[in-house]
Amino acid sequence: MSLRCGYFVTGTDTGVGKTLVSAALVHKLAAAGLRAAGMKPLAAGAEWRDGQLWNEDVATLSAQASVSLPVALICPLMFREAAAPHIAAMLEDRCIDLQIVMSAYRQLSAWVEALIVEGVGGFRVPLNNAIDTADLATALQLDVILVVGLRLGCLNHALLTAEAIAARGLRLAGWVANQIDPAMPHQAANLEALSQRLPAPLLGVVRWMPVASAAEAAASIDASRLPGWPA
DSSP states (O other), X not given: OOOOEEEEEEESSTTSSHXXXXXXXXXXXXXXXXXXXXXXXXXXXXXXXXTXXXXXXXXXXXXXXXXXXXXXXXXXXXXXXXSOHHHHHHHTXXXXXXXXXXXXXXXHHXXXXXXXXXXXXXXXXXXXXXXXXXXXXXXXXXXXXXXXXXXXXXXXXXXHHHHHHHHTTOOEEEEEEEOSOTTOTTHHHHHHHHHHHSSSXXXXXXXXXXXXXXXXXXXXXXXXXXXXXXX
């Protein structure tokens, strides 16, 4: 088994729907008959369940995978405190090491055909005193999908994130708009402004849902526009 396609999902901020979009992409790949999985290299905010740490985002990604994989590979660095990763790690007297992430990524890449890697927070979240999530994305060398949470301020956040992605020599392959604020005024005008300025195609608009559904979100995303997406 060898990896046919992989993407790194980042967001304009925390809480903008990265997990929902990542799970939707895994859902689409699994529905196409591929051995597909999601990976969340770092997760902060976990609780003990049945003798092991459990994180909602990791569970959401795992539920959409078409293969059963060890949680230790899906999320090699999980922390109890719901805080910035470097703070959560510090509270447990641990240090975030990208080699741990890369080892898990290589193992997963050998077992699946398609892999969606979800980042943590935004694109420049500190991981320790020396590195941030942009360094993680650079190490993976995957095309990037940007999730834009539709709310006031999203234009600036999206455009700055796109610049940061390009500055690392990575390709922004596409972006997904997520309606996290259903009452946001002028959504269509904001989408038009972003479509004119972001150097990648809009893959879809995920409408606000009272209860998040990966399958429903998947129906709103046209992933065929992504470079390397399996036909």
